[in-house]
Amino acid sequence: xxxxxxxxxxxxxxxxxxxxxxxxxxxxxxxxxxxxxxxxxxxxxxxxxxxxxxxxxxxxxxxxxxxxxxxxxxxxxxxxxxxxxxxxxxxxxxxxxxxxxxxxxxxxxxxxxxxxxxxxxxxxxxxxxxxxxxxxxxxxxxxxxxxxxxxxxxxxxxxxxxxxxxxxxxxxxxxxxxxxxxxxxxxxxxxxxxxxxxxxxxxxxxxxxxxxxxxxxxxxxxxxxxxxxxxxxxxxxxxxxxxxxxxxxxxxxxxxxxxxxxxxxxxxxxxxxxxxxxxxxxxxxxxxxxxxxxxxxxxxxxxxxxxxxxxxxxxxxxxxxxxxxxxxxxxxxxxxxxxxx
Amino acid sequence: xxxxxxxxxxxxxxxxxxxxxxxxxxxxxxxxxxxxxxxxxxxxxxxxxxxxxxxxxxxxxxxxxxxxxxxxxxxxxxxxxxxxxxxxxxxxxxxxxxxxxxxxxxxxxxxxxxxxxxxxxxxxxxxxxxxxxxxxxxxxxxxxxxxxxxxxxxxxxxxxxxxxxxxxxxxxxxxxxxxxxxxxxxxxxxxxxxxxxxxxxxxxxxxxxxxxxxxxxxxxxxxxxxxxxxxxxxxxxxxxxxxxxxxxxxxxxxxxxxxxxxxxxxxxxxxxxxxxxxxxxxxxxxxxxxxxxxxxxxxxxxxxxxxxxxxxxxxxxxxxxxxxxxxxxxxxxxxxxxxxx
DNA sequence: AACCTCAAATACAGCGCTGTAAAATGCAGC
DNA sequence: GCTGCATTTTACAGCGCTGTATTTGAGGTT
Numbered sequence: 001x002x003x004x005x006x007x008x009x010x011x012x013x014x015x016x017x018x019x020x021x022x023x024x025x026x027x028x029x030x031x032x033x034x035x036x037x038x039x040x041x042x043x044x045x046x047x048x049x050x051x052x053x054x055x056x057x058x059x060x061x062x063x064x065x066x067x068x069x070x071x072x073x074x075x076x077x078x079x080x081x082x083x084x085x086x087x088x089x090x091x092x093x094x095x096x097x098x099x100x101x102x103x104x105x106x107x108x109x110x111x112x113x114x115x116x117x118x119x120x121x122x123x124x125x126x127x128x129x130x131x132x133x134x135x136x137x138x139x140x141x142x143x144x145x146x147x148x149x150x151x152x153x154x155x156x157x158x159x160x161x162x163x164x165x166x167x168x169x170x171x172x173x174x175x176x177x178x179x180x181x182x183x184x185x186x187x188x189x190x191x192x193x194x195x196x197x198x199x200x201x202x203x204x205x206x207x208x209x210x211x212x213x214x215x216x217x218x219x220x221x222x223x224x225x226x227x228x229x230x231x232x233x234x235x236x237x238x239x240x241x242x243x244x245x246x247x248x249x250x251x252x253x254x255x256x257x258x259x260x261x262x263x264x265x266x267x268x269x270x271x272x273x274x275x276x277x278x279x280x281x282x283x284x285x286x287x288x289x290x291x292x293x294x295x296x297x298x299x300x301x302x303x304x305x306x307x308x309x310x311x312x313x314x315x316x317x318x319x320x321x322x323x324x325x326x327x328x329x330x331x332x333x334x335x336x337x338x339x340x341x
Numbered sequence: 342x343x344x345x346x347x348x349x350x351x352x353x354x355x356x357x358x359x360x361x362x363x364x365x366x367x368x369x370x371x372x373x374x375x376x377x378x379x380x381x382x383x384x385x386x387x388x389x390x391x392x393x394x395x396x397x398x399x400x401x402x403x404x405x406x407x408x409x410x411x412x413x414x415x416x417x418x419x420x421x422x423x424x425x426x427x428x429x430x431x432x433x434x435x436x437x438x439x440x441x442x443x444x445x446x447x448x449x450x451x452x453x454x455x456x457x458x459x460x461x462x463x464x465x466x467x468x469x470x471x472x473x474x475x476x477x478x479x480x481x482x483x484x485x486x487x488x489x490x491x492x493x494x495x496x497x498x499x500x501x502x503x504x505x506x507x508x509x510x511x512x513x514x515x516x517x518x519x520x521x522x523x524x525x526x527x528x529x530x531x532x533x534x535x536x537x538x539x540x541x542x543x544x545x546x547x548x549x550x551x552x553x554x555x556x557x558x559x560x561x562x563x564x565x566x567x568x569x570x571x572x573x574x575x576x577x578x579x580x581x582x583x584x585x586x587x588x589x590x591x592x593x594x595x596x597x598x599x600x601x602x603x604x605x606x607x608x609x610x611x612x613x614x615x616x617x618x619x620x621x622x623x624x625x626x627x628x629x630x631x632x633x634x635x636x637x638x639x640x641x642x643x644x645x646x647x648x649x650x651x652x653x654x655x656x657x658x659x660x661x662x663x664x665x666x667x668x669x670x671x672x673x674x675x676x677x678x679x680x681x682x
Numbered sequence: 683a684a685c686c687t688c689a690a691a692t693a694c695a696g697c698g699c700t701g702t703a704a705a706a707t708g709c710a711g712c
Numbered sequence: 713g714c715t716g717c718a719t720t721t722t723a724c725a726g727c728g729c730t731g732t733a734t735t736t737g738a739g740g741t742t
Binding site: 022034063 | 689690691692693694696697698699
Binding site: 008051053055056057058060061065066067068075076077078079082083085086089096098099100101102103118121122283 | 349392394396397398399401402406407408409416417418419420423424426427430437439440441442443444459462463624
């Protein structure tokens with residue numbers, strides 16, 4: 001039982017080979033305590049030679065951690081969350097965390113339960129993209145449970161770390177893009193009732209900066225978040241005979257898809273007559289014709305920042321708010337823009 | 342340090358309260374060894390009273406397991422896989438497994454690496470939905486690593502457990518549905534080069550059973566798996582002036598979506614003039630107009646069967662092949678069918 | 683050369699659980 | 713009431729790692 005050739009090498013085996021104590025090897029592996037360079041090299045060589053890998057279960061047991069963090073999203077089968085989850089998994093590997101993905105269904109109770117109720121596995125932290133979670137809920141949680149919130153359904157009153165893109169700035173960038181080749185009548189579509197306020201702020205900022213007033217008649221609230229809702233709302237507007245927009249700023253890709261459908265089905269050409277931008281860069285681009293210009297949050301950065309914040313969090317600390325970058329991905333639905341039309 | 346009130350209760354604490362040995366509590370919790378009913382009750386009461394939860398890290402350490410299984414899919418942000426992953430997570434909780442989701446990108450090397458290369462965390466098993474994995478690859482794996490394969494890119498020569506729906510039967514069901522209100526010219530669309538053979542077999546079965554011959558001219562291979570591919574392929578066919586189909590059997594939902602677009606853009610009404618069925622029930626239904634009738638694999642069953650198979654697998658054993666049920670979800674794209682047209 | 687300081691390395695207990703082997707208990711049958 | 717045997721329960725040594733307290737030793741000062 002003591003280190004047969006094809007058995008997984010242990011710390012003690014490495015120590016023996018390197019001629020040092022177990023703890024020194026541990027120190028090298030963890031990098032927390034300084035180790036003299038010569039010793040360090042010897043240890044690393046031994047690790048290499050034996051193909052040593054730390055045993056996570058033992059480490060966690062000794063540290064009193066589980067090594068498991070939860071990543072909670074409303075639904076995993078919504079592509080925005082699925083793609084974010086994918087990045088989260090990648091990044092978590094860096095920390096040796098395994099990620100337990102949870103689906104809250106957007107239910108406040110489910111979101112709260114994850115923070116307050118005892119879980120089958122003790123959690124070392126939670127990253128959540130909440131829909132309904134209130135500031136009080138955040139307050140009620142076990143203060144020893146590190147928490148990072150994601151997305152835009154979070155405000156200053158939530159006392160927890162937060163990671164997200166600058167939605168206002170992004171909304172402005174998208175709208176500016178539409179304006180950049182002379183589009184004049186830019187409509188905005190956002191889901192009621194919360195209207196993705198920050199994104200609309202950005203839209204207004206851009207119009208103001210271009211010296212155009214905001215025609216509140218052109219800011220449309222859809223009934224829900226689905227493509228059909230946007231199709232219906234925009235469709236009614238178009239059918240009402242009012243002067244048509246020459247561009248549409250949609251607060252989400254779903255709405256943008258619905259908008260495109262409403263336009264195309266009424267014979268309006270996208271992007272020639274009406275340009276459309278969306279928001280989120282959900283991985284559907286191939287399914288849509290024309291493909292969609294959209295604001296793409298840097299998901300890798302979001303995941304990385306969230307996990308860093310989670311790791312660095314300490315019980316009493318002041319909440320941290322982090323901004324992840326975004327980019328504007330230009331595709332067919334605004335083609336021609338910036339290329340001389 | 343010995344059981345302060347608000348510390349997580351341990352096995353030894355439960356044992357003390359119940360007046361039995363640690364091991365007896367362990368036996369009750371694990372249910373492997375028989376325990377007298379009276380003792381059992383006492384132990385359960387103590388567990389309840391103290392709110393005891395087993396420490397997974399310690400258990401795994403003692404058992405020499407990691408408690409982690411891998412679930413590998415080509416891409417998590419494809420909705421079919423995302424929704425399957427969601428189910429897998431749910432089911433894995435039953436076994437106390439945490440799931441490490443891997444993305445292979447459909448690369449053979451990545452698929453193989455998961456089976457052969459040493460992972461950061463030792464894996465207790467792998468469930469994989471392979472795209473490229475060969476029977477030889479399966480053979481090459483560490484025989485101690487339990488493996489369950491999912492989906493249709495697996496055949497008899499892969500010596501590993503397999504879970505999937507009966508694609509042939511499902512293809513038949515979908516096609517029968519189209520035929521059931523008198524559609525006569527049913528086209529088939531499948532992605533080349535593998536053509537989702539089983540599904541097409543089912544299509545042929547259904548035509549044969551209805552006394553209709555298969556017009557091989559109506560079996561179309563698309564260039565790829567994307568909606569656009571189907572749109573292009575079907576579009577060309579339609580534009581060629583050949584007599585139009587009155588129904589389309591698409592081997593995947595993506596192709597079905599492309600087919601609908603090709604039809605609608607040419608002024609053909611779906612479902613009035615052409616009915617369309619898809620395959621997979623990807624959660625996009627709301628994005629498509631009309632919503633899509635499709636073959637819905639029972640994802641819960643797939644997940645459950647896969648994990649059962651994984652748990653019950655033993656190194657030398659004969660591979661098991663399990664069939665999960667499916668259902669035909671009738672939506673707008675075949676509306677009218679079975680309702681008197 | 684003796685002394686001090688501080689960085690580097692060590693020894694070892696213990697994290698909470700399970701497997702093993704040994705002990706206790708219950709229950710027939712006589 | 714005792715023996716023999718099957719059933720139930722126990723004691724305890726690890727699983728592989730890290731935290732703490734302690735020892736070692738390198739390098740600088742007098």
